[in-house]
Amino acid sequence: xxxxxxxxxxxxxxxxxxxxxxxxxxxxxxxxxxxxxxxxxxxxxxxxxxxxxxxxxxxxxxxxxxxxxxxxxxxxxxxxxxxxxxxxxxxxxxxxxxxxxxxxxxxxxxxxxx
Amino acid sequence: xxxxxxxxxxxxxxxxxxxxxxxxxxxxxxxxxxxxxxxxxxxxxxxxxxxxxxxxxxxxxxxxxxxxxxxxxxxxxxxxxxxxxxxxxxxxxxxxxxxxxxxxxxxxxxxxxxxxxxxxxxxxxxxxxxxxxxxxxxxxxxxxxxxxxxxxxxxxxxxxxxxxxxxxxxxxxxxxxxxxxxxxxxxxxxxxxxxxxxxxxxxxxxxxxxxxxxxxxxxxxxxxxxxxxxxxxxxxxxxxxxxxxxxxxxxxxxxxxxxxxxxxxxxxxxxxxxxxxxxxxxxxxxxxxxxxxxxxxxxxxxxxxxxxxxxxxxxxxxxxxxxxxxxxxxxxxxxxxxxxxxxxxxxxxxxxxxxxxxxxxxxxxxxxxxxxxxxxxxxxxxxxxxxxxxxxxxxxxxxxxxxxxxxxxxxxxxxxxxxxxxxxxxxxxxxxxxxxxxxxxxxxxxxxxxxxxxxxxxxxxxxxxxxxxxxxxxxxxxxxxxxxxxxxxxxxxxxxxxxxxxxxxxxxxxxxxxxxxxxxxxxxxxxxxxxxxxxxxx
Numbered sequence: 001x002x003x004x005x006x007x008x009x010x011x012x013x014x015x016x017x018x019x020x021x022x023x024x025x026x027x028x029x030x031x032x033x034x035x036x037x038x039x040x041x042x043x044x045x046x047x048x049x050x051x052x053x054x055x056x057x058x059x060x061x062x063x064x065x066x067x068x069x070x071x072x073x074x075x076x077x078x079x080x081x082x083x084x085x086x087x088x089x090x091x092x093x094x095x096x097x098x099x100x101x102x103x104x105x106x107x108x109x110x111x112x113x114x
Numbered sequence: 115x116x117x118x119x120x121x122x123x124x125x126x127x128x129x130x131x132x133x134x135x136x137x138x139x140x141x142x143x144x145x146x147x148x149x150x151x152x153x154x155x156x157x158x159x160x161x162x163x164x165x166x167x168x169x170x171x172x173x174x175x176x177x178x179x180x181x182x183x184x185x186x187x188x189x190x191x192x193x194x195x196x197x198x199x200x201x202x203x204x205x206x207x208x209x210x211x212x213x214x215x216x217x218x219x220x221x222x223x224x225x226x227x228x229x230x231x232x233x234x235x236x237x238x239x240x241x242x243x244x245x246x247x248x249x250x251x252x253x254x255x256x257x258x259x260x261x262x263x264x265x266x267x268x269x270x271x272x273x274x275x276x277x278x279x280x281x282x283x284x285x286x287x288x289x290x291x292x293x294x295x296x297x298x299x300x301x302x303x304x305x306x307x308x309x310x311x312x313x314x315x316x317x318x319x320x321x322x323x324x325x326x327x328x329x330x331x332x333x334x335x336x337x338x339x340x341x342x343x344x345x346x347x348x349x350x351x352x353x354x355x356x357x358x359x360x361x362x363x364x365x366x367x368x369x370x371x372x373x374x375x376x377x378x379x380x381x382x383x384x385x386x387x388x389x390x391x392x393x394x395x396x397x398x399x400x401x402x403x404x405x406x407x408x409x410x411x412x413x414x415x416x417x418x419x420x421x422x423x424x425x426x427x428x429x430x431x432x433x434x435x436x437x438x439x440x441x442x443x444x445x446x447x448x449x450x451x452x453x454x455x456x457x458x459x460x461x462x463x464x465x466x467x468x469x470x471x472x473x474x475x476x477x478x479x480x481x482x483x484x485x486x487x488x489x490x491x492x493x494x495x496x497x498x499x500x501x502x503x504x505x506x507x508x509x510x511x512x513x514x515x516x517x518x519x520x521x522x523x524x525x526x527x528x529x530x531x532x533x534x535x536x537x538x539x540x541x542x543x544x545x546x547x548x549x550x551x552x553x554x555x556x557x558x559x560x561x562x563x564x565x566x567x568x569x570x571x572x573x574x575x576x577x578x579x580x581x582x583x584x585x586x587x588x589x590x591x592x593x594x595x596x597x598x599x600x601x602x603x604x605x606x607x608x609x610x611x612x613x614x615x616x617x618x619x620x621x622x623x624x625x626x627x628x629x630x631x632x633x634x635x636x637x638x639x640x641x642x643x644x645x646x647x648x649x650x651x652x
Contacts, residue, residue, distance in 0.1 A: 020285070025277070032284055039288045046299035072304075073295065076247055080291055083254045087287070090261055091280050098277050101270045108278065 012038035047073035126238035134231030170198035175636030192244035210598035215358035233259035275354035290334035296327030307637035314387035339370025342403040349423030357467030401435025446624035447537030454530040458522035461602035520572035
């Protein structure tokens with residue numbers, strides 16, 4: 001379980017960083033999206049991984065983290081997803097505006113002369 | 115916690131939020147109403163900030179528990195001297211930039227007013243919150259508004275610079291999230307005060323991971339503060355942004371400094387166990403490199419906006435280097451420097467927009483070419499339809515304002531810039547048994563050399579603009595534009611005149627930052643607003 005999750009986060013983050021460093025805006029935005037998936041999974045995993053644990057407290061038992069998953073990272077990841085989604089959407093608009101204004105989709109380079 | 119005075123702490127977040135929402139609802143149909151709302155909100159924020167500053171100037175830390183949850187479960191807003199200082203600086207700069215924008219800039223694009231209010235809301239929230247994840251949320255509110263403001267007025271240069279700015283900040287936000295979650299995974303809490311208490315009990319094998327998390331968090335903050343290898347986005351973005359937006363954005367770099375001060379000193383300052391002082395050397399070295407880069411940029415630039423951006427980097431570097439020394443008295447001097455530089459750079463960003471208005475695009479580059487090749491050409495005296503009145507002696511006023519800005523930025527006597535640099539250096543040079551360490555001499559040289567470079571660049575630009583202006587056209591300015599600049603510069607003068615009491619406040623702030631027992635006790639022992647009727651009834 002841990003291995004699969006770590007590998008998943010690692011692959012997502014690695015591809016994200018690689019795409020982020022590419023010259024064209026579309027690659028950058030996909031890279032950012034992949035990176036944010038990796039980060040969200042990472043936050044989720046800080047609550048501890050457990051299979052088959054109860055989501056909420058059982059009746060008549062004291063709350064202890066040994067019996068159920070820590071709910072706080074789940075709340076954090078939800079907030080992070082919403083904020084990341086909104087800012088990525090904003091970036092997408094700016095990306096389209098840049099494409100329209102500069103007639104190129106390079107981040108800061110220029111098209112090779114034909 | 116029942117009187118209305120207790121709710122004052124959350125008012126700096128609520129007021130601009132409500133004003134911004136109301137502005138979106140009235141849209142641009144009644145521009146007058148929008149402007150009035152904005153004016154009421156920004157003036158109200160100044161009044162609120164002054165009241166909160168009076169409230170905060172005492173040993174007791176004020177705590178506002180959202181939803182009346184205890185600090186460990188809910189989010190708390192905390193008001194101490196540092197928060198109150200930052201709130202006041204933000205509100206003053208906000209008011210100045212807002213009034214300046216009324217002359218013309220607020221018509222340059224849609225939704226300027228709501229974005230401006232949300233920007234203020236985000237900034238105030240960052241300065242007030244006592245919770246690490248809530249800090250992230252307010253960072254995002256602030257940044258989302260700043261993306262809009264940076265793009266205000268549109269145009270290719272703004273959109274291009276804005277794209278870089280947004281991408282860099284999105285990556286910084288991701289780093290912030292990783293840092294926060296690592297810290298939560300080990301510390302088990304997000305409340306900054308609780309975290310500081312738990313620092314001493316972190317197991318040895320977890321300590322390296324915790325420090326790595328804190329370092330990631332630090333990188334996110336230092337990207338905002340534009341520390342050297344992380345700050346290449348700053349000059350381009352701020353030079354491209356419209357003047358009022360650039361003025362309000364200039365305090366965003368101080369947000370990074372604030373976050374470093376707050377989080378670093380809580381988690382790694384004083385007696386916080388084995389990790390105490392973690393990263394201090396890095397802050398100093400990074401700060402020195404930032405000063406060096408800013409100094410070269412100031413000398414190299416031919417564009418006034420980039421000059422302002424470069425001096426902003428110098429001020430960030432100075433602050434980081436001073437904070438990194440980890441001494442109480444030096445930090446007090448740095449806080450004094452922070453107050454002065456926020457006001458000075460804010461007014462400088464507003465001023466250069468007026469000064470550059472009279473000149474054609476690319477005039478700066480042309481001026482240098484002209485010196486080399488001597489191709490003076492006549493300008494046709496076309497008058498654009500600008501609002502405002504021509505003040506007699508406009509150039510004299512602008513020149514005086516420019517000179518004051520240059521003195522403030524370069525740190526020459528008699529203004530506050532000099533006093534601030536003196537306040538930073540004097541405690542470092544205090545004779546001790548071990549002598550003065552080499553780092554102090556480097557810091558001193560960096561401060562003096564950066565001041566010299568700023569002065570050279572400012573004199574060069576000033577001669578070009580006010581003495582040997584090749585166009586000779588007097589820019590038309592309205593009172594709405596020159597008054598905010600004048601007020602900001604007067605405030606700097608007041609800082610100089612009232613340096614004694616101000617320095618006393620800064621000293622008390624620095625003392626509280628290095629000995630946060632009052633902060634910790636205040637946050638963790640905050641009493642509930644409504645005493646529970648049945649004990650344990652929740």
